[in-house]
Amino acid sequence: MEGKKRWPYWSALKNLVLKDFRVRYRNMSLGILWSLINPLVMMGVLVFIFTVVYPNRGTQYFPIFVLIGLLSFNHFSLCLNSMTNSLVENTQILKKTNFPRFLLPVSVLISQSMHAIIQFALLLIFLVVFGVPWSVHALWYPLAFVVQFVFTLGVGLLCATLCVLFRDTLYLVQSLLTVLFWFSPVFYELSVVKRAPHNLYYAYLLNPLAGCIDTGRRAFLTHQPPDPVVFGMALASSLVFLVAGAAFFRRYHLQIADRL
16 A cells, blocks of 8 residues: 655645754854743833833733733744745745746745744743733634734735835835834724724724734633633634735736746
8 A cells, every 4th residue: 555645745835844844043142942032022122011111900910911912923924024025035946946836935934934933932931930820712812823924924925926026125125014014903903993993893803813912812811711892803814814815826826936
């Protein structure tokens, strides 16, 4: 009996992921610790602002509250920046080697997600340090991460293709990420946005990061399942972005090498 056949491009994907992971920290004295330093610094700044300068007294475990938001947004931001430029950065490989083009942005997403798992260990440490109680609802957190992964994959495929067609795409993405940071509930509660008119609130929820961050906080801090409307819109939006991104990439993937 023949063994199960592996996907023919599995080795290529694995090598691309490992290459991206190793190159990122090559010649850096602190190496992988940079994955932990960045969210710690941002958390420290935001906690100082909202506990000393503008005190936030209504949110329990505020450092954990901020860290959950930062880990989610940082993962999306780092993935999208790298995925957008993944095809352009690997022009020589694409022109000399025949393999599925989508492996490049996907390998970047997987590599960055490995960093997110490392940062999740940081979250677990802070949960213990701050004495946050645990419950079975913590299992909702991985599901929120999967939804964000799907969303990031769709947007990343779209932006990677656009960057081949229009090289200014990377700078546009970086600018939009700055705007998105403030339109995601990184350092404020989603309930604040709920006070806005219904049309604006539901438009806000079209950003899947809102639902993913809210679900993570409910999982660890309030021990509740996801809000069905908020999480449902996050899931639906993520699937729409995935279908749209995959369709756009498929339309132009045969032209990528010629356009580079």
